[in-house]
Amino acid sequence: MNTIPRVLRNDWSTVRAPELAGWRPSRSVSVIVPAYRCQATLDLTLAALSRQTYPSELLEVVVVDDGSEPALELPPLRPARTTLVRVASGWGRANALAWGVRHSTGEILHWLDADMVVYPEHVAAQARWHHVLPYAVTLGYKRFVDGPWPAPEVVVRSGAESLFDGGEPHRYVERYIAQTDRLRLADHLAFRIHVGATAALSRDLYTAAGGFDTALRLGEDTEFGYRLAQAGAVFVPEPAARAWHLGRTQVMRAQAAVARYNRPFFADRIPYPRHARTAGGTTWTVPLAEVVIPVGDEPLERVRAAADAVLSGTDLDVRVNLLGPWDTLDDGRVSPLADPCLDLRLIAATYRGEPRVRLVTEPVAAFPAPFLLELPPAYRLARDSLRHLVELADHHRVGLVQVGAAALWRTAAVRRAELVRAPGEALRDAVAAVHGTRDETLAAVGVTVDGAPGDPGRRRRPMPSTAEVGGVRSLLRAAMLVGRLGVRRVLRTR
Template sequence: MTLRDGAGAPPQGGAQPLVRRNDWGSLAPPALGEWTPRLSVSVVVPTYAARATLPYVLAGLAAQSYPAHLLEVVVVDDGNSPPVELPDVRPERTRVVRVESGWGRANACHTGALAGDGEVIHWLDSDMLVFREHVEAQLRWHHLVDYTVVLGTKRFVDPAPLLERDPADVRDLVAAGRADELWDWDAGEPHKWVEGMWRRTGDLTEAGPRAFRAHVGATGSLTRALYDDAGGMDTALILGEDMELGHRLAEAGGVLVPEHAARAWHLGRSHVMEKKDDVNRHNDSFLANLVPGMRPKRNLHGRTYDVPYLEVVVDAPPSDELIHCVDAVLDSTLDDLRVVLPGSWHELHDGRRSPLADPLLDLRIVERTYRHDPRVELVPGVPPGRCRSSFRLTLDSTAWAPTPVALQAMLDDLERTHEGTRIIRRVGRLDRTAAVSRVARALGQVSDDGLDAAFGLQVLASSQAGFVPTAERDVPRHEGKLKPPVDPAESRARLAADLGSPGDGHVHDAAVGDDVRDRQDGERRGLFGRRL
């Protein structure tokens, strides 16, 4: 192979091409067979109860067009009994790694990733027979930038005819570029759910930040650097680990590329295809807590989640104004958020002091106000590294506070446009985590120009973003005046009015105090059409 027109050359000077959103069409990979690879790859094959298909998976890998000296295969034995033994037909650099702790695909994949030496990690399930150019087709993208995540394509077929053949014959057929003779590609069953997303979004080039909803793990690859930066597989997950990892790869700045030239035969139907409803029931619970982007799986109100959708950083001196500002944030129609309050909380002590002349009184009042609020974190400083939420709102001052609908409306705007940043004059800024990570990874430093180029940036006045002076932002409270009892019949009539007349199909928010009712003014709908 020869390098053509600089294709496959490493980025110079540490800078890389900056891909906008998920429009990977701005990258130009070399033609298959017309370039010189340089990156090493570890093909990680997690295997459990796949004794019948594994020999054919390894036979296909033994016939790859990617240079053999750059390719190793790590077969991960996930507790098989008897243990996995390698067949005669296999790539030259193939070894078995036994899982010593834990179980499941995520744990096995992570075990293999740690054991591998490759600069690129290529996942391949133990029921996937790949075509000759499968690895090469995926690896060419990783030679352009280090933040692509590449998916192969597949057709589900009945493996019975294959299992009667000698793996050596299958290897030779793949090496000759004739893997398509094993079955009829057009007659094979496609991965309809995934390929439907590809088709509707121009092979994900128009999918924007949500592209990684299509991240499924039967065959895919990414650089080790991106894998490590994203935090690796969540080994506690038994199902849905690929979608959860996809979320964190997006947040780390990744671009998802579907590679149609990386073809494979999937030997049998998938677990999801056989038990779709059961898998979805399981994943809806486990993944909704970890993936903010799964908005339809999260309740609109009343729940908090392990990973909040929005993080709000209020880095300001302790004061009554700070409390009023934070209360306004918590009063938002968006419940799926967490407030981060940096401060010198370690200075607080329980020693004798004057309650009102305490020099730490303001700090103490703020700490006591939010100590037990599950949506507020008292931290020593702004958490380093990447924001854990999909969005971060950084308030420069507590003089301005959001109206109840402002935060949800701003996020809906960013979701509709796929843009990354809103700078709000006199208030602060709202940044998409994926946009910040993309710019940092590609350009080495984050700037507003870079964010605009990567995802899009708009500057708004405070009123355009729904912010008002904090002193003018009223957060409703319960009524506390002492009153004589109301006649029970009159009270029941008010109760009926609060709940709505029977049969009218409408239920009002029951107001403990009448001062709360005006919060229902102006019904809105969110991005997915659900009422706010």
């Protein structure tokens, strides 16, 4: 039996982390500190890290100099296992963090900005969760304080507890945490509070989520938080992981400008919130849903009807994957009309130039798109069917919406289910355990089926209106009159 805890949605309270007092850690931690032209605050950050309660033999610190001139140096007050690496290519916080991960060895990765002064139990408070819940992402707490800053020696002596008075909380984050019962009731948007300065996760989860997007210059923590969520993460706030943030963040100083900068990048990479894609193009790097239609030996007309119904829907940010043996098509001589692969060839020709359609030969993994829709070729979506399915999944917070033979899978639920799934356990059952499922009728979401007479899902013609009925009756009377006149003329000619 799989012993990994099964957390339902984001209710982490079903998992018990070790108590800090008397706990003996066993997993190694790498604290990654990206730094750029900040020698003074870096010295304070490292001084505070030298006072951590986490065992020194399990703790390493990797400081990443992101091209500072003059180059940064390691101060004398620092943890015993501290290394300084300098970025050799690229720039920016995301690139520096990725560079630091490559030069680290810990089983647990812990981000910490170079303007943070942490309490002695900061690392241990977050690391304990990663000893019991491998798909957790822990979030520390911080207070923003103004200078003057103390000397590194003072930080070492005090251990950070009495360095400052009060300080300003991270209001947006703490308000959301409070509104969602410490994230236990958080929905699919919980990733938006993954805002960087202090967080931790397992190296395996970092790899599963694809690591940081090194092309981003701002907002990399939110974008990576989105992919962590799709990889099955549960976000855990840890109030015992306390810290001082030296000064205000760039977002706090220039909120409107930062939001304007991030908006196009987020819209391209993050399908949520939905209103972010009301401006710009219709094709995005990360679609809302990957739709898979198995082609098999289906005729062109049936596959085209199913695919076109998806492509013309209300939600345009979708990608249709036509699953079939496309590798069997070749340029060998064959009678065009007697080609044994005729329909397959015609389907390929129909969508070869459509950027939202892919011809695939293997099952599709939806990640990082939030949804995968398995759609039989006989099923026809109405214009708003996909939107309705997604709204149902989000409203009821489920990992699967089943509609006849069609299935809308939530990527985050599938990825987590794969982590906790027992040998021989059906995927649907594992998804139900970590996120819940819901069954809907075809009619409820506007889906019809191209089937035989008597098929309950067969497309039916709408009832004609009164005006239409009256018009048909008039035509019938005219036709009958013409018919009678025609017969009389024939009889007279005889």
